[in-house]
Amino acid sequence: MHELSIAMSIVELAEEYAGKEHAEKVTELEIEVGDFSGVVIDALEFAMEEAVKESICQGAVWKIIPVHPLARCGSCGHTYHPDSLFQPCPACGGYGAEILQGEELRLRSILVE
Amino acid sequence: MCDTCGCGEGGETIILRKPGREGAHIHLEGEHAHHHEHEHEHEHEHSHVHPQDHRGREVVIEQNILSKNDLLAERNRGYFEAKKIAAFNLVSSPGSGKTSLLERTITAMKGKKDFFVIEGDQQTMHDADRIHATGVPVIQINTGNGCHLDARMIHEAVKELDPGEDSVLMIENVGNLVCPSLFDLGESKRIVVMSVPEGDDKPIKYPTMFQSSDLCIINKTDLLPYVDFDMEKVKNYARQVKPEMEFIELSVRTGEGMEPWYEWIEKNSGVLL
Ligand SMILES: Nc1nc2c(ncn2[C@@H]2O[C@H](COP(=O)(O)OP(=O)(O)O)[C@@H](O)[C@H]2O)c(=O)[nH]1
Ligand SMILES: [Mg+2]
Numbered sequence: 249m250h251e252l253s254i255a256m257s258i259v260e261l262a263e264e265y266a267g268k269e270h271a272e273k274v275t276e277l278e279i280e281v282g283d284f285s286g287v288v289i290d291a292l293e294f295a296m297e298e299a300v301k302e303s304i305c306q307g308a309v310w311k312i313i314p315v316h317p318l319a320r321c322g323s324c325g326h327t328y329h330p331d332s333l334f335q336p337c338p339a340c341g342g343y344g345a346e347i348l349q350g351e352e353l354r355l356r357s358i359l360v361e
Numbered sequence: 362m363c364d365t366c367g368c369g370e371g372g373e374t375i376i377l378r379k380p381g382r383e384g385a386h387i388h389l390e391g392e393h394a395h396h397h398e399h400e401h402e403h404e405h406e407h408s409h410v411h412p413q414d415h416r417g418r419e420v421v422i423e424q425n426i427l428s429k430n431d432l433l434a435e436r437n438r439g440y441f442e443a444k445k446i447a448a449f450n451l452v453s454s455p456g457s458g459k460t461s462l463l464e465r466t467i468t469a470m471k472g473k474k475d476f477f478v479i480e481g482d483q484q485t486m487h488d489a490d491r492i493h494a495t496g497v498p499v500i501q502i503n504t505g506n507g508c509h510l511d512a513r514m515i516h517e518a519v520k521e522l523d524p525g526e527d528s529v530l531m532i533e534n535v536g537n538l539v540c541p542s543l544f545d546l547g548e549s550k551r552i553v554v555m556s557v558p559e560g561d562d563k564p565i566k567y568p569t570m571f572q573s574s575d576l577c578i579i580n581k582t583d584l585l586p587y588v589d590f591d592m593e594k595v596k597n598y599a600r601q602v603k604p605e606m607e608f609i610e611l612s613v614r615t616g617e618g619m620e621p622w623y624e625w626i627e628k629n630s631g632v633l634l
């Protein structure tokens with residue numbers, strides 16, 4: 249269900265920007281979703297189909313771009329690609345790394361007409 | 362609809378109600394309810410328009426999708442800070458004992474702290490009625506099919522509840538360890554409650570929730586003799602995602618371990634900067 253509120257926020261954001269451009273419709277949306285964003289891409293796909301209905305985004309195509317995680321170890325500074333929030337630093341075994349990327353939930357761009 | 366929590370589809374009708382005044386309630390309809398009110402907040406934004414291509418003009422946005430919620434959450438936070446209200450967002454799976462914890466805490470700390478409570482549930486006023494019985498002001502938010510509270514619901518509920526200066530605002534979120542982790546409410550601290558019968562692998566199953574919480578309460582310790590539950594294992598898992606996590610082990614039922622929790626509330630309220 250939070251995917252539906254997120255999909256509705258995406259459409260709302262697109263509406264706002266399309267409005268500023270005095271556009272009549274949105275034909276494409278590019279959405280970045282990090283692996284650690286807490287959003288399930290399949291569920292978001294499904295929710296988008298609902299959310300675009302009767303909006304300025306009706307009929308638009310969307311590209312969901314997964315963003316793979318990158319972390320920097322707080323102890324030794326090593327950067328690595330963790331598979332989960334639990335993975336210790338492969339260089340020193342430390343936990344609690346800073347997540348540099350992978351938590352994104354962003355509307356990157358839209359195409360309007 | 363939601364693959365992660367299994368909650369239902371559709372319905373955006375949010376209802377706010379107070380015990381004893383069930384007839385009077387407020388509907389928050391849809392995401393557009395405050396659309397015009399908040400337009401000024403976006404003045405600083407600007408868009409870059411690229412030349413027309415065959416599918417239309419490109420508008421580069423690069424904006425966080427939850428930015429509206431985050432903005433409103435910051436507004437709530439500013440309001441709480443100005444009034445020195447300590448706002449705690451309690452998250453857990455259904456049945457971990459959040460409402461029981463609040464009932465016992467409010468009763469025990471009466472006279473020391475002014476409590477105000479926001480109850481979030483998909484349906485029913487049961488939890489608000491339980492809190493109402495302790496004698497403190499409470500408002501129930503029924504989210505319908507929604508699986509989390511968001512900053513706008515809190516903004517509206519706080520307007521109704523009007524918590525006083527130096528008070529403690531307890532927000533019991535919808536029972537769900539996935540969705541509420543994404544929605545900042547403007548709380549001062551997030552508290553994840555888990556209970557012994559749920560097993561010791563909760564933190565690895567729901568890392569985002571544990572990562573975003575400040576305190577982990579482990580409830581129902583009276584059941585430790587009857588279940589396989591490794592306390593150190595839980596804490597180690599939780600520290601792997603949140604090294605600074607604080608822990609309090611307690612039993613709401615027997616009252617054992619409640620004292621450190623009351624002290625934690627004292628320490629984290631009233632004197633916020
Ligand atoms: N054994 C035991 N049961 C508890 C304890 N705390 C709460 N419960 C029970 O757990 C159930 C769910 O509690 P509730 O407060 O409604 O959980 P919530 O859904 O998180 O608000 C109720 O039956 C409570 O009586 C405890 O410390 N020990
Ligand atoms: Mg409850």
Ligand SMILES: [Zn+2]
Pocket residue numbers: 249250251363365366367368508539540
């Ligand atoms: Zn959900």
Ligand SMILES: [Zn+2]
Pocket residue numbers: 321322323324325326337338339340341342
């Ligand atoms: Zn390291």
Ligand SMILES: [Zn+2]
Pocket residue numbers: 395398516
């Ligand atoms: Zn508002």
